[in-house]
Amino acid sequence: MTGNEPDTDTDIGSDGGSGNDHGDEEDRNPVLLVRGDREFLVQPGEEMGTDLGVLEVPEDVEPGQTLETHLDEEFQVRRLRGPDLFHHFERTGAPMVPRDVGLVIGETGISRGDCVLDAGTGTGVLAASMARAGAEVVTYERDPEFADVARENMELGGIAEEVDVRTGDLREELEALEPSSFDVLTLDTGDAADVVAHAPDLLVEGGFVAVYSPFIESTREVVEAAREADLANVRTRETIQREMQFDDRGSRPSTAPVGHTGYLTIARNE
CATH class of the missing domain: 3.10.330.20 (Vcp-like ATPase; Chain A, domain 2)
Structure with a gap:
């Protein structure tokens, strides 16, 4: 695939499923x-x-x-377990860490039979984890080299048939997607607010939006876009966690730097 042309080898996004037969894949899991x-x-x-x-x-x-x-x-x-993907996938940047992947899946209830639209593929940890939870995933990555690495990672993780990695900008492909054909929309891009505005057209009734951002400014834009689109239950949480330290002196949170944190916004289409 080149440019912004979506992969047309699967039917996800046009009829809500890929129709792939995975009967033999359980025997070939990595x-x-x-x-x-x-x-x-x-x-x-x-x-x-x-x-x-x-x-x-x-x-x-x-x-x-x-x-x-x-x-x-x-x-x-x-x-192979889901968190192992974080450690073994080839990286093209900072992948979403397991705690944030868990929050996305837990907050949206992604499970077998769901169709997920994702943007900002990057390394592909989130897309792969959602596929391992049973979903069919269409994910957009603007950088062709990053998209190629993501496809290789899907092969490595044994979920290449479940994840359709498309090279391009999702914003330019919105009109080509079948309305109300996705159960969940996940975004990890700086322009996520532009896509959130279209969430009511993309999602089924009751479908979820999950947006991850490392910056407060873009998170605020996402929240405003979600409210303007009349999405329900709009809420944002900081995803910071502290590791505990136990030694002979006592127990307390680790004194090591907290490191990177982010903001996860969840909303629902009603």
């Missing part, structure tokens, strides 16, 4: 190979070379197994 603090995300049937030797991953590999390299070094097989 797994983690773990040894101490080292982890490798691999596909069944793949050959992996490390400083500990070459390891042949069987096609029928199962979580809980122990695999050995040709140097008799052992790796434990672990099932």
Whole structure:
């Protein structure tokens, strides 16, 4: 795909579903190979070379197994979990952290059978996590190189069929999308307010909007746009968390810098 042309290989956004048959995919889910603090995300049937030797991953590999390299070094097989995507996807910027992904999914109730429209794909952690929750996702990324990396990440995460990564600006594609065909709209872009204004046309009745922003100014614009669009239950929360520290002296929040925080705005179409 080039320019702003959407991928037309799937039907998401025109009839609310992709019609993909995933019957064989459960047999090909990627797994983690773990040894101490080292982890490798691999596909069944793949050959992996490390400083500990070459390891042949069987096609029928199962979580809980122990695999050995040709140097008799052992790796434990672990099932891929959603938070692992954050650590193993190739990054094109700062991906949404697991706590924020959890808030988005928890606040909107994303689940199997939902169709999600997403913009600001980036690394693709949020899109992939929503797909692993059972949703079909259409996600827009304006940077062609970032979009290519996101597609590779979807392959790596075993959800390429569930996530349609489109290169382009969602604002320029709004008229081409089928009205009322999405259950959830998720946005992680500086111009999110422009898309929020169209949420009532894009979402089914009762559908949710979730917008993440690192800046208060753009968050305020989103809230104003949501109110002007007559969306209901508009609310914003700062997503900061503090890690606890336990040692011989006592217990308290960690004195390490808090680090990056953001603002999550949720609204509902009624």
